[in-house]
Amino acid sequence: MKLTELIKNLTPLKINGKSDIGINKIEYDSRKVTQNDVFVAIRGYKTDGHKYIEQAVKNGAAAVIAEEHTENIKACEIIVDNTRRALSLAAATYYGEPAKKMKLIGVTGTNGKTTTTYLVKSVLEFTGHKVGLIGTNQNMIGNKVIPTEHTTPESLELQKLFADMVSEGAEYCIMEVSSHSLCLDRVYGIPFYIGAFTNLTQDHLDFHKTMDEYAKAKSILFTMCERAVVNADDDYVKTIIGNADCKIVKYGIDKKCDICAKNIKYNQRGVLFEVDTPFGNENIRLDIPGRFSVYNALCAIGICQGTGIGISDIAKALVLAKGVKGRAEVVNIPTDYTVMIDYAHTPDGLENIIKTVKGFAKGRVITVFGCGGDRDSAKRPKMGKIAGDLSDFCVVTSDNPRTEDPEAILKDILEGMKDVKADFTAICDRTDAIEYAMRHAKANDVIILAGKGHETYQILKDKTIHYDEREIVRDILAKINSEA
Numbered sequence: 301m302k303l304t305e306l307i308k309n310l311t312p313l314k315i316n317g318k319s320d321i322g323i324n325k326i327e328y329d330s331r332k333v334t335q336n337d338v339f340v341a342i343r344g345y346k347t348d349g350h351k352y353i354e355q356a357v358k359n360g361a362a363a364v365i366a367e368e369h370t371e372n373i374k375a376c377e378i379i380v381d382n383t384r385r386a387l388s389l390a391a392a393t394y395y396g397e398p399a400k401k402m403k404l405i406g407v408t409g410t411n412g413k414t415t416t417t418y419l420v421k422s423v424l425e426f427t428g429h430k431v432g433l434i435g436t437n438q439n440m441i442g443n444k445v446i447p448t449e450h451t452t453p454e455s456l457e458l459q460k461l462f463a464d465m466v467s468e469g470a471e472y473c474i475m476e477v478s479s480h481s482l483c484l485d486r487v488y489g490i491p492f493y494i495g496a497f498t499n500l501t502q503d504h505l506d507f508h509k510t511m512d513e514y515a516k517a518k519s520i521l522f523t524m525c526e527r528a529v530v531n532a533d534d535d536y537v538k539t540i541i542g543n544a545d546c547k548i549v550k551y552g553i554d555k556k557c558d559i560c561a562k563n564i565k566y567n568q569r570g571v572l573f574e575v576d577t578p579f580g581n582e583n584i585r586l587d588i589p590g591r592f593s594v595y596n597a598l599c600a601i602g603i604c605q606g607t608g609i610g611i612s613d614i615a616k617a618l619v620l621a622k623g624v625k626g627r628a629e630v631v632n633i634p635t636d637y638t639v640m641i642d643y644a645h646t647p648d649g650l651e652n653i654i655k656t657v658k659g660f661a662k663g664r665v666i667t668v669f670g671c672g673g674d675r676d677s678a679k680r681p682k683m684g685k686i687a688g689d690l691s692d693f694c695v696v697t698s699d700n701p702r703t704e705d706p707e708a709i710l711k712d713i714l715e716g717m718k719d720v721k722a723d724f725t726a727i728c729d730r731t732d733a734i735e736y737a738m739r740h741a742k743a744n745d746v747i748i749l750a751g752k753g754h755e756t757y758q759i760l761k762d763k764t765i766h767y768d769e770r771e772i773v774r775d776i777l778a779k780i781n782s783e784a
């Protein structure tokens with residue numbers, strides 16, 4: 301591709317050097333640059349990509365997109381005011397504007413994004429469509445799984461993924477849009493057909509600092525879509541759609557809205573309810589338990605109706621929809637107590653899953669949980685308080701301590717547990733903590749292993765180790781049985 305073509309949608313402040321040259325590919329990491337690439341220099345949180353311009357040119361960069369001029373540079377220099385945005389726009393051009401060739405649906409919110417995207421994928425597939433999915437657990441094109449490290453990938457990888465989806469015939473792409481991705485312009489310039497909002501509760505304040513800033517970040521999605529589907533019961537909904545200039549469809553249980561659930565029945569297996577929509581009413585059954593599952597189903601219904609699918613097909617597809625790995629997932633073991641793996645890692649998520657299990661457990665609810673290192677530390681005592689007040693017993697433990705001291709994270713959690721109702725203990729090693737819970741479980745108890753969900757790793761200071769709670773639970777059970 302010609303550099304002039306690649307930058308056609310940018311508004312350069314200055315171009316230094318010859319831009320009528322052939323280029324190979326785009327890179328934003330100087331270490332990956334090879335002959336005739338375009339290097340995009342990004343000012344990051346850990347370092348500044350402008351420091352690596354010289355290295356990128358040495359590695360063969362024919363052009364550099366940057367926010368400032370470099371003296372004596374031996375490559376064409378495109379100066380722009382925002383390189384993250386330039387990266388997103390140039391990547392879209394490089395891959396042939398793939399987002400415009402599919403109907404793109406973005407889901408944002410603190411909790412429920414992954415679950416909702418899977419529900420939407422199931423409904424779209426039930427009605428015969430080929431669907432791409434992007435999110436926390438994995439990316440998918442139809443049934444093909446593509447591993448991922450981020451909930452929402454960097455723009456360059458995102459545009460490549462869109463292009464792969466288009467070339468494999470996907471008509472829709474349903475994706476999670478994290479607040480980080482909105483702030484860091486990973487989705488800049490992308491035309492969303494539908495944007496959806498699940499809810500906003502505390503998380504990621506290490507990054508956003510305040511809830512208002514966090515809400516503002518989420519609201520960006522609703523300036524980029526043709527249609528919005530939003531949770532009317534959420535306290536932040538006004539901020540979220542404050543700048544929206546599109547059709548807005550509201551869903552909820554408590555407030556009067558376009559799509560509402562009534563006569564809700566909860567059981568251990570899932571939820572049953574009636575839904576009223578502008579396009580008809582229907583009975584809905586979803587085999588994922590909890591009030592939050594009603595919200596996720598309503599959000600999915602709003603999105604799918606926006607694509608023109610009838611409510612009766614949506615209802616039929618939701619009955620068949622399977623749960624998502626690591627979300628209220630019951631481990632299949634022959635014990636008289638239950639072990640459930642769940643991804644609750646925020647105060648609200650933890651409260652929801654414990655209350656849900658409390659609603660059906662015939663025995664006690666034992667919660668094993670921790671909090672991630674290098675993440676919002678203000679949520680730690682709050683999660684301690686919630687788990688301690690709502691469970692019958694808690695084991696506080698580690699969940700991806702990353703660069704932090706695991707014991708110090710436990711201490712932060714325990715700060716919130718000074719006068720909680722439940723008994724609790726703290727065991728830093730997660731496997732020992734799970735073993736403790738399993739050895740103390742009685743008939744009909746439910747052990748919730750919260751926080752790791754689908755993850756099959758534990759991130760420690762110096763390394764990431766394989767860590768799959770399904771395997772851990774089975775190994776512990778074998779050990780306990782061998783002692784009998």
Ligand SMILES: CC(=O)N[C@H]1[C@@H](OP(=O)(O)OP(=O)(O)OC[C@H]2O[C@@H](n3ccc(=O)[nH]c3=O)[C@H](O)[C@@H]2O)O[C@H](CO)[C@@H](O)[C@@H]1O[C@H](C)C(=O)N[C@@H](C)C(=O)N[C@H](CCC(=O)O)C(=O)O
Binds near residue numbers: 329484
């Ligand atoms: C805060 C954050 O999101 N940071 C992301 C960001 O890093 P950054 O811009 O600060 O990059 P940096 O490390 O300072 O480097 C600056 C630039 O110099 C370049 N560089 C660096 C070294 C070198 O030798 N040469 C070079 O060119 C880097 O490639 C980069 O372009 O851009 C990087 C590249 O895309 C991301 O990998 C990185 O994600 C970090 C690792 C991260 O942990 N992000 C998490 C918090 C995140 O994004 N989470 C959300 C939500 C999760 C959820 O709730 O589900 C997600 O969407 O996954």
Ligand SMILES: Nc1ncnc2c1ncn2[C@@H]1O[C@H](COP(=O)(O)OP(=O)(O)OP(=O)(O)O)[C@@H](O)[C@H]1O
Binds near residue numbers: 593644
């Ligand atoms: N609508 C909801 N409201 C509140 N809590 C929810 C909701 N849906 C799911 N949860 C709880 O939050 C956990 C995470 O759900 P899910 O993975 O769907 O959210 P997410 O928004 O994708 O999270 P992440 O930000 O990590 O990607 C679940 O395991 C469950 O305990």
Ligand SMILES: N[C@H](CCC[C@H](N)C(=O)O)C(=O)O
Binds near residue numbers: 451671
């Ligand atoms: N994807 C989210 C949740 C991770 C959940 C938990 N396992 C943790 O590590 O904190 C994040 O990176 O903040």
Ligand SMILES: [Mg+2]
Binds near residue numbers: 413436437476
């Ligand atoms: Mg997710």
